[in-house]
Amino acid sequence: MLHEPANVVTGVDEAAAYKRRLGLWMLAVYSVLYLVFIIINVSVPKTMGVMVVAGLNLAIIYGFALIAIAFILAIIYNWLCTRHEKSFETEGKA
Amino acid sequence: MGEIKPLAIVLFLVIVGLMLGISFYTARRARSASGYYAAGGRIHWGVNGIAFAGDYLSAASFLGICGMIATAGYDGFLYSIGYLAGWVVALFVVAEPMRRLGRYTFTDALDAKFNKRGLKLMAALATLIVSIFYLIPQMVGAGVLIEPLLGLPYWAGVVLVGAIVITIVATAGMTSTTYVQFIKGALLIVFTLVITVALCVRGLSTTPDQGGRVPFYEYKTITATQTAEGIEPQDPSYKAVDQYDLKVKDKVTTFVKLEKDGIATWWKADIKDGTITLHETQEVVIKADGTKWINGAPASKDNKLRLTGNLSKIAGEEDVKTGALNPFRFLALIGDPDSTVNLWKKAGFTHAGESVTIYYEHPVPGDTVTRPGQMFKLEGSALDRIDFFSLMLALFFGTAALPHILIRYYTVPSQRAARKSTVVAIAAIGFFYILTLFLGLGAMVNATVNPADNNMSAPLLAQSFGTFLFAMISAIAFATVLGTVSGLIIAASGAVAHDLMDRFGGLIKNERQKVIAGRVAAFSVGGVAILLGIAFHGVNVSFLVGLAFAVAASANLPCILMMLFWKRTTSKGMIASIIVGIVVSVGIILLSPTAWELYGLVPADAPIPFKNPGIFSIPVSFITIILVSLLTKPDMVDEHKLPSSPKSVPAPAPASE
Numbered sequence: 001m002l003h004e005p006a007n008v009v010t011g012v013d014e015a016a017a018y019k020r021r022l023g024l025w026m027l028a029v030y031s032v033l034y035l036v037f038i039i040i041n042v043s044v045p046k047t048m049g050v051m052v053v054a055g056l057n058l059a060i061i062y063g064f065a066l067i068a069i070a071f072i073l074a075i076i077y078n079w080l081c082t083r084h085e086k087s088f089e090t091e092g093k094a
Numbered sequence: 095m096g097e098i099k100p101l102a103i104v105l106f107l108v109i110v111g112l113m114l115g116i117s118f119y120t121a122r123r124a125r126s127a128s129g130y131y132a133a134g135g136r137i138h139w140g141v142n143g144i145a146f147a148g149d150y151l152s153a154a155s156f157l158g159i160c161g162m163i164a165t166a167g168y169d170g171f172l173y174s175i176g177y178l179a180g181w182v183v184a185l186f187v188v189a190e191p192m193r194r195l196g197r198y199t200f201t202d203a204l205d206a207k208f209n210k211r212g213l214k215l216m217a218a219l220a221t222l223i224v225s226i227f228y229l230i231p232q233m234v235g236a237g238v239l240i241e242p243l244l245g246l247p248y249w250a251g252v253v254l255v256g257a258i259v260i261t262i263v264a265t266a267g268m269t270s271t272t273y274v275q276f277i278k279g280a281l282l283i284v285f286t287l288v289i290t291v292a293l294c295v296r297g298l299s300t301t302p303d304q305g306g307r308v309p310f311y312e313y314k315t316i317t318a319t320q321t322a323e324g325i326e327p328q329d330p331s332y333k334a335v336d337q338y339d340l341k342v343k344d345k346v347t348t349f350v351k352l353e354k355d356g357i358a359t360w361w362k363a364d365i366k367d368g369t370i371t372l373h374e375t376q377e378v379v380i381k382a383d384g385t386k387w388i389n390g391a392p393a394s395k396d397n398k399l400r401l402t403g404n405l406s407k408i409a410g411e412e413d414v415k416t417g418a419l420n421p422f423r424f425l426a427l428i429g430d431p432d433s434t435v436n437l438w439k440k441a442g443f444t445h446a447g448e449s450v451t452i453y454y455e456h457p458v459p460g461d462t463v464t465r466p467g468q469m470f471k472l473e474g475s476a477l478d479r480i481d482f483f484s485l486m487l488a489l490f491f492g493t494a495a496l497p498h499i500l501i502r503y504y505t506v507p508s509q510r511a512a513r514k515s516t517v518v519a520i521a522a523i524g525f526f527y528i529l530t531l532f533l534g535l536g537a538m539v540n541a542t543v544n545p546a547d548n549n550m551s552a553p554l555l556a557q558s559f560g561t562f563l564f565a566m567i568s569a570i571a572f573a574t575v576l577g578t579v580s581g582l583i584i585a586a587s588g589a590v591a592h593d594l595m596d597r598f599g600g601l602i603k604n605e606r607q608k609v610i611a612g613r614v615a616a617f618s619v620g621g622v623a624i625l626l627g628i629a630f631h632g633v634n635v636s637f638l639v640g641l642a643f644a645v646a647a648s649a650n651l652p653c654i655l656m657m658l659f660w661k662r663t664t665s666k667g668m669i670a671s672i673i674v675g676i677v678v679s680v681g682i683i684l685l686s687p688t689a690w691e692l693y694g695l696v697p698a699d700a701p702i703p704f705k706n707p708g709i710f711s712i713p714v715s716f717i718t719i720i721l722v723s724l725l726t727k728p729d730m731v732d733e734h735k736l737p738s739s740p741k742s743v744p745a746p747a748p749a750s751e
Contacts, residue, residue, distance in 0.1 A: 031490075041472055042479040046473075059465040063174075063175050074185055074516070075517065081510075
């Protein structure tokens, strides 16, 4: 029978705690932005029709921003995590 | 939809041939369990990221969202926002721990910290339930798509998709599935961008003629007077022969049947300030003898419903052609308060032994289609608002708990690669979802929406730019179904062969048996999917996708999050949470107004007034896991006994044959 342990990864992830904290913070930031978007929609829906810039209303600007911010946060998160992992790798080599 | 295009068939065959070729070419890599279930853990993060997009951007995303935006405007785009937001949860919380703890399936990750048979069983069943619920709409979409593309009947489309996908999965498992999804994801994004650019170059027109291919049809309007016998048109060439007052709640809409040159059609009456105006409509009438008539004549290859949707005013001006526009100006002009968009509404009634369905123009100011409100009644009752909140919650929490998404974390060599591939996925999927707004609104104002079925809006919009784009988009839409169904079938086969037969039942004795079991499971699940796809013909696909998201968010996500962030979580708490999550979410949906409509009952009579269960089922599932965990003995394995590494991890070695 193949009742080996499910996990196959070996070694210790020194950066795990840092990445977990960072991930939770970034998730909190994005969740607030997403929650505010939903709250505006359900409580003052007409506000979403207010023109913001270049003839585009708040609904379009906020919607595009939520998608763009997800990508920007993802890039920042990956950069910070990679930098942190590399610092441990450097320490390990030293 | 038009006649079957030879080019569409050729491109369809090329794409199917390409995908089957990849499957047979990569088959040798799927001889080990690791190769079959996780592509050997050797997929590059960039390829995996695009494959994520190919896996996730299902028929519901591509055809469903574009269709919804085409008929309801911004409300459809809210799905795009919610579906993308879910990836943030996947990246920040789920990606790396799942890669660290699991091997082939979602159940592995839970199993790694508990190693309890009951948990293995429940997690595997949750995977199967979510996968099957998600498979059904994909198969329904395949059947609907194949009818206009190849001229085959619905059932043949479902069987064809099932057969191709079973071949892809059974030959090379996750390896072929990954490359199929990679190609499909890349093609989908590139050609969606091509159509968006073409839309902006074409610009906007109050008389869209699909680049000169289809003359713009101007719907007639005539004035009428109220007489003792009823409404009479002032134009003597028309004669009123019948009238029907349709009552929906407190609102009455009057339809008048006018006859001219021996052809009788239904017109919609608008009564304002004592003046009666009759508007030409489109209609589908099923006569007492069962024959189908469209717009006053028998339905035929040449007599179909006209495609609809246009702007009758652009920023206050009539008879305008803007020429090329930049993307922001394109959106701004459609959303201008002084623009008028002609949406189409549907009304149905039975009268004089005939079943009548009428589609009529519904002009609205441009700014109402670029903000929420056409589909979600956000200015309505508290119930409507709670329902909307509930939907957005399920979309946010559902993505990171979909089994066919979670298993893709095991195809890359390390946690770092899992993270990077999720970033690529967010970029690709986010970009695609931004483009859905252009495609949907573009279809809405280019007279490319079938009023009876908005699911084909994106391919029909592509058709307005010529046969090649139509053929390409149709073939990609078909590939979209293949990619997502492949992912779902491999997730389900992993749940059966790896989770249930091996880790729960102890029936697998070596790697070879495990691969064979996976292939047999893929055949079985594929067969079930074909049967369900045929059985669910005509059922709203969005409803079924919503069900899958709600079950995933309610049953799987609380377990993943609590396991990662609360050391007091117990296996019994997780088992209880999975059961409660499934029962509450499925129960609410089965008793909802949407389900009542499917049963042929009056939606208002449904015992539960909500359509989306997330706002109840997700918190209840969390509460269950906390309470049961506090009442039971801790049994989680210490985190420090679970080694992990950010560096490259060697993939499991192939089994010896």
